[in-house]
Amino acid sequence: MNKQNGSLLIIAILMILAAAFSRLALYPYNFSPIIGMAVFSGAVIKDKRLAFAMPILAMFLSDVLFELFKVAPGFWGWGQLVGYAILALITVIAFSMKKINIISVAGYSIGASILFFFLSNSSFFVFDNPIYHTYPQSLSGYFDALIGGLPFLWKSIPTDLAYCAILFGGYYLMEKKVFSEVKA
Numbered sequence: 217m218n219k220q221n222g223s224l225l226i227i228a229i230l231m232i233l234a235a236a237f238s239r240l241a242l243y244p245y246n247f248s249p250i251i252g253m254a255v256f257s258g259a260v261i262k263d264k265r266l267a268f269a270m271p272i273l274a275m276f277l278s279d280v281l282f283e284l285f286k287v288a289p290g291f292w293g294w295g296q297l298v299g300y301a302i303l304a305l306i307t308v309i310a311f312s313m314k315k316i317n318i319i320s321v322a323g324y325s326i327g328a329s330i331l332f333f334f335l336s337n338s339s340f341f342v343f344d345n346p347i348y349h350t351y352p353q354s355l356s357g358y359f360d361a362l363i364g365g366l367p368f369l370w371k372s373i374p375t376d377l378a379y380c381a382i383l384f385g386g387y388y389l390m391e392k393k394v395f396s397e398v399k400a
Contacts, residue, residue, distance in 0.1 A: 220262040227390045228260050229270060231383055236274035240281055243288060246371050250275055251328045252379025254303045258310025259324070260387060267311070271303050293347075298339035302332055316384060325380040329373045337365040 235249035261267035283290030351357035
């Protein structure tokens with residue numbers, strides 16, 4: 217396994233943390249960096265433990281800040297824990313991105329958005345719906361839960377693409393700058 221340049225690792229970590237803080241600033245608009253953070257971390261950070269830790273810790277940090285600043289409930293139930301697990305799964309999937317280019321990043325981003333949609337809505341239906349009684353506990357209730365989540369999916373796909381473009385594009389530009397300074 218090849219080691220990652222220390223400067224580039226610090227840049228990747230700072231970019232993930234900045235994205236996490238943007239989650240707070242852009243909360244009311246449902247413009248969230250979580251999928252982009254997980255895809256970016258899995259594809260770019262060579263240390264697999266750190267690749268897992270970064271999006272999870274960034275998400276946890278922003279959840280703590282939600283609570284502290286009373287922006288929104290930071291901690292709200294079992295479905296949230298499933299959300300953390302989904303982030304870990306997306307990070308694992310992003311490990312398989314062999315070539316980082318526009319097509320790969322867009323494909324992984326859209327795929328992760330759709331996966332998050334299905335898994336998070338299924339999680340809501342299984343864990344939270346029995347508490348809130350939003351949908352009937354039946355197959356048709358499950359489909360209603362998925363349909364109810366479609367507006368979030370339509371917002372999350374362009375949002376996830378935007379965050380992936382910012383994270384991967386910014387990293388690429390910084391990588392070129394760092395390596396051009398090292399060669400000079």
